[in-house]
Amino acid sequence: xxxxxxxEAELLDALRAGQESAFTALVxxxxxxxxxxxxxxxxxxxxxxxxxxxxxxxxxxxLDRFEGRSSLKTWIFRILANIAxxxxxxDGRSLPFSSFGEESGGPAVDPDRFAPAGxxxxxxxxxxxxxxxxxxxxRLLGGEARRRVESAIRRLPPAxxxxxxxxxxxxxxxxxxxxxxxxxxxNQRVLLHRARSKVRQALEAxxxxx
Amino acid sequence: xxxxxxxxxxELVELVTEYIEGSLLPEDRDRFEQHVVLCDGCAYxxxxxxxxxxxxxxxxxxxxxxxxQEDLLRVFRDWKAG
Numbered sequence: 001x002x003x004x005x006x007x008e009a010e011l012l013d014a015l016r017a018g019q020e021s022a023f024t025a026l027v028x029x030x031x032x033x034x035x036x037x038x039x040x041x042x043x044x045x046x047x048x049x050x051x052x053x054x055x056x057x058x059x060x061x062x063l064d065r066f067e068g069r070s071s072l073k074t075w076i077f078r079i080l081a082n083i084a085x086x087x088x089x090x091d092g093r094s095l096p097f098s099s100f101g102e103e104s105g106g107p108a109v110d111p112d113r114f115a116p117a118g119x120x121x122x123x124x125x126x127x128x129x130x131x132x133x134x135x136x137x138x139r140l141l142g143g144e145a146r147r148r149v150e151s152a153i154r155r156l157p158p159a160x161x162x163x164x165x166x167x168x169x170x171x172x173x174x175x176x177x178x179x180x181x182x183x184x185x186x187n188q189r190v191l192l193h194r195a196r197s198k199v200r201q202a203l204e205a206x207x208x209x210x
Numbered sequence: 211x212x213x214x215x216x217x218x219x220x221e222l223v224e225l226v227t228e229y230i231e232g233s234l235l236p237e238d239r240d241r242f243e244q245h246v247v248l249c250d251g252c253a254y255x256x257x258x259x260x261x262x263x264x265x266x267x268x269x270x271x272x273x274x275x276x277x278x279q280e281d282l283l284r285v286f287r288d289w290k291a292g
Binding site for chain 2 (some may be wrong): 018024027049054059063108109122125128129145146149164168169174185193196197201205
């Protein structure tokens with residue numbers, strides 16, 4: 001951890017000193033994630049590029065005020081969230097980000113898949129889910145399965161989409177996501193659970209096609 | 211939360227994320243694991259969720275377009291020039 005902090009402090013010094021290589025490194029590290037997150041808010045790819053660029057301008061302008069109380073990454077994505085939200089509102093796409101956690105969830109699995117109340121095995125699988133550990137890897141990680149997963153994620157309500165994008169695609173920790181989105185750990189977990197459950201359903205539907 | 215002794219499959223699928231996240235209480239984690247050991251359906255389900263996470267993680271990032279990189283370098287140079 002201390003090493004990360006030192007590396008970050010060095011990067012910040014280089015940026016403030018105007019070193020282009022430091023900025024290029026930062027862009028290469030974060031621009032793909034920034035674009036992915038921006039697209040959750042504004043959808044139009046060209047607008048997302050503009051939001052990304054505005055974010056970098058704001059990051060550079062704010063460098064002197066950045067005190068390192070959060071990680072650089074968290075700080076950058078908070079700036080991005082503010083800019084993207086404002087832009088989405090201006091374009092008439094005001095997403096219900098204020099209602100984090102109030103998005104409808106529904107059960108993770110269709111209740112019909114379980115034996116109904118009153119039966120001896122109430123609440124247990126009527127028939128088991130398929131085994132996926134025997135599915136060939138090419139099929140699971142092949143283009144089509146990934147496309148299905150990507151499109152399932154795009155269809156999620158915004159807050160769920162954002163949490164699963166940051167956690168599972170970008171590989172952020174729960175802590176980082178909570179801090180960037182300013183949500184509680186419990187809220188983060190609920191959103192993640194709903195999102196992953198729906199993505200699993202999409203993958204199941206695809207694999208069931210044989 | 212303390213799970214009842216007879217955790218059903220329908221209840222278990224709603225706890226999978228908390229299990230994977232490591233946020234269940236130790237007693238609840240034990241009940242979860244005891245169920246999965248005895249129930250192939252839930253073992254397969256847990257495996258499916260882990261696979262789902264892996265597939266999401268494989269959605270590779272597109273590389274930055276050279277033009278975008280150039281645009282951003284211009285932003286940086288403008289900033290540096292004040």
